[in-house]
Structure formats: structure tokens, C-alpha cells
Amino acid sequence: MTNDERTDVSSPDPELVTLEPVTTAVIRGLVPTAELADFFDQSFGVLGKVLATQGVTATGPAFALYYGPPTDTIDLEVGFPTDRPIEPDGSAAAGTLPGGRAVRWVYAGGFDGLAAAWQQLAEWAGQQGLTPGEIQWEIYLVQPNPEMDPADLRTELVWPLA
Numbered sequence: 253m254t255n256d257e258r259t260d261v262s263s264p265d266p267e268l269v270t271l272e273p274v275t276t277a278v279i280r281g282l283v284p285t286a287e288l289a290d291f292f293d294q295s296f297g298v299l300g301k302v303l304a305t306q307g308v309t310a311t312g313p314a315f316a317l318y319y320g321p322p323t324d325t326i327d328l329e330v331g332f333p334t335d336r337p338i339e340p341d342g343s344a345a346a347g348t349l350p351g352g353r354a355v356r357w358v359y360a361g362g363f364d365g366l367a368a369a370w371q372q373l374a375e376w377a378g379q380q381g382l383t384p385g386e387i388q389w390e391i392y393l394v395q396p397n398p399e400m401d402p403a404d405l406r407t408e409l410v411w412p413l414a
Contacts, residue, residue: 266357266376271349271410277303277310277338278317278331278347285326292316295330295343302344309335317349317389349389354412355382358393362402366390366409373409385414 279295296314303310310332319327329347337346355377359369370388377384391408394400 264358266355266373268353268380268382269356270353271351271412273351274312274333274349275335275337276315276329276331276347276349277308277334278329278345279343280327280329280345280347281343282325282327285322285324288326292330298342299331299344302338302341303332303334306338306341308338311335313392313395315349315389315391317347317387319387349410350387350412352412354410355380355384356411357409359407359409360403360405362405363396363407364402366407369407369409370411373411377411377413383414384411387412 277299279298281291281295283291302308312333314330314332317329317331319329331347333349338344340346355373357369357373357376359366361369374384388409388411391410393406393408394404396402396405
């Protein structure tokens with residue numbers, strides 16, 4: 253599925269969805285907030301090499317799964333959905349994005365607006381009588397590059413329910 257197709261199937265408004273589990277290749281870390289960008293860059297580089305070496309195919313865009321709210325450090329996994337599990341290789345491991353009921357919303361804009369977008373999604377869920385769970389993830393529908401306008405970024409926010 254291409255990035256454009258993913259955006260087209262997502263609602264401009266938050267929505268309640270039921271997800272199937274997704275096999276992933278990930279690197280997990282407990283990362284100081286100031287080092288987050290470097291962790292993403294290094295992890296995606298390592299995962300690209302591991303996928304190529306093992307002949308495993310990424311089946312969608314990159315994501316980051318967060319274990320709890322960020323503080324001075326962030327507990328997360330970054331990775332890609334894959335056509336099958338990878339064999340562990342250094343820091344790279346097989347993982348899963350869980351299935352089940354979740355709230356989902358596509359945020360348009362730069363990464364500096366993601367905290368406010370998550371807050372808006374939490375407020376929407378509360379208005380629907382829904383309680384978000386402990387984990388949440390972002391799917392990066394548009395791959396960033398230094399020359400792009402941050403307003404062109406699209407990030408799918410997924411928050412499984414408690």
C-alpha cells in the first residue's frame with residue numbers, strides 16, 4: 253500500500269477502528285528526549301540493512317510505538333510492518349503492532365505539533381466515552397526530508413483502547 257493510498261483510507265476526523273495484529277521488525281530503546289531524532293535515524297538504517305540481508309519485505313511505512321507517556325526519556329520501538337518475522341540481529345527484533353479496538357486520526361503538520369495532536373485525539377476519545385490504553389503509535393505516512401514543508405507531513409496516530 254502506498255502512502256497516498258493509506259492517507260485516502262483515513263478519515264479527516266478521528267475514528268474508532270478495529271485493527272488486526274501486524275508483524276513488525278523493530279528496535280526498542282529507552283531514549284533521552286534530546287537523542288530521539290538520532291535514535292530514529294540509526295534504527296531505521298539498521299532495520300533497512302537487516303530486512304535486506306534477511307530478504308524480508310517492509311509492507312508499509314515506518315512507525316514508532318510508545319510505551320507510556322514521554323518524560324525525560326521515551327520508551328519506544330521504531331520499525332516497519334513486514335511480510336514475516338525477522339530473525340533477531342543485534343538490536344533488531346521481530347515485533348507486533350497489536351490488534352483490537354483503537355482510536356485513529358491522521359494529523360497533518362510538522363512533528364512539533366504531535367503532542368497537541370495526541371491531546372486532541374485523547375479529548376475526542378473521552379467525548380466518545382472511550383479510554384485510551386497504555387501504548388500508542390505513530391505511522392509516518394509521508395517520509396520527511398530536509399527540503400519539504402513540514403505542513404506536508406502526515407502522521408497516523410493510533411491509540412488502542414484500555
